[in-house]
Amino acid sequence: MSHKTNNKKKMERFDVLSNAVVFIFAICSLFPLYWLFTSSLKNSSDVVKMPPDWWPRTITFDNYVDIFKSQPALRWAFNSLFVSGVSTILVIVVGAMAAYAFSKLKFKGRNLIFVIFISSLMIPKEIMIVPLFRITQEFGMVNSYNGMIWPNVATAFGVFLLKGFFDATPNALREASRIDGAGEWRTFLQIMLPIVKPGIGALFILNFVQVWNDYLWQLVIGQEKSMKTLMVGTATLMQDLNPNFAYKMAGATVAAIPMLLIFLLFQRYFTQGMTAGAVKE
């Protein structure tokens, strides 16, 4: 008995210690963002002052005004929103259809095609950026929303994520609908899609964020200033002639805020979606 309590105490100490470390690192990992945000509120001389002000002495929003005046930041934000939104809706539409077929319909070569789709998940599209760029060029899609959107729809991520959700739906439901005389298409739209809504929610969030934060492809395809996404546009501030660090930090804050909001609002979906995508034990 005494041996056991002893052991219990030792266990707790190790536990408390590791949780303290975890907690301290967690706070530290927020510090760069704190610094980003507070720096964006300083004026151009305070931001580089040594020793630094840990909290801005005078708060100014001039840097934000500057960003929206000297850069088409609103346009960039719209581009990001539009490209991420449309890409994601397309991924959901084509992905849900294919996932349904792989899960519920029988056809020759089904498993082989599915495996090929899944293997493609491992290949980052960036490594094929030269041929991909030339193909979009052939289609006349450089500097266009089409060019910014379609390559993002080639991902098999939607198929991968939604197939698991379709697999979990009872076959009887689908058969009942078929016996009632509903066609495959109506069964899919009216019976099956509503059941996998949680999967679609998770897919929407995860894919939206992925496209929103996509960098290299958007850098290459949107060359005109007005066709940049928020990420690519913001990154150009690093090479901007304006030497004011507070201005650059304000730009980075503008780029960070939408995703922070999405995360705070939909945290639940992230965990759900990511674990649905991971390999089951």
Next chain:
Amino acid sequence: MRLRNQSTREGLTGYLFILPQMLIFLIFLVYPIIEGIRLSLYQINYQNEKFVGLANYTTLFNDPVFFKALTNTVVFVVFIVILTVGFALFVASAVFDKNAKYVSFIRGTYYVPVMVSMVVMSMVWSFLLNPANGLISYFSQEMGLGTVNLLGKTQTVLPVIIFVTFATNVGQAIILYIAAMIGVPKDLFEAAEVDGASRWQVIRKILIPSVKSSTIYITIINIIAVLKIFVVIQLLTGGGPNNASVTLMYYLYNNAFKYNQLGVASAVGVIMFLITLLLSVPQLRSLIKEK
């Protein structure tokens, strides 16, 4: 007869349902891969293409910068993946059985940098690391070490990139591990506790082996993510100083869009494609076995 008809009809419907995905997949993924392999065998000048066999590959293997890019990429993959898996295991095993609010706080805090993206985090770090007026330089001055330019020295640039990338991306691995650990059946731990096992023993002997498939998954997605590391290089170092931090993806990008060496860039792409293919074999095997 009727039955057979119905099954061919279902087969046809199946193909129709996968058709849109298939088309986009063929045009924007499969075709670029084939075209990339073809281009890697050509010398390309705007509209003119000349077949040169393996000359682009010979050029690569004679370019010391390519080898620098290759070794840097391997160094990044090895260190960042080990740090990420190790630290995420540590964090997840410390918090997974605590109360839900605390778990969600820790998970959220580590995930925020992932959300705001590598672009934003690179911009903050470039400010923090700025030798003239960054906080890091300020601290080193306070400690009497003078200003430091960690990104400007060949000895320090790689560790700094490794740290920044790790610190930005570790949140994803943490989320995955916490979810996996919460899913491990409780009776396994209880049995061990009755036997008087310490928490450390429980973690090492029961918890970590139980989440092995998550470890494989996390390792592979991180290897592939680090393999294409680009943003942090472009925004923090530009591959410098003196090519000390150049990576394969950065090298590919420069060849394609700065030096207009499309053939050489395609050859780099093909080499990276082969590497990813090789790396994804274990993950694919486990996926196919599962079926």
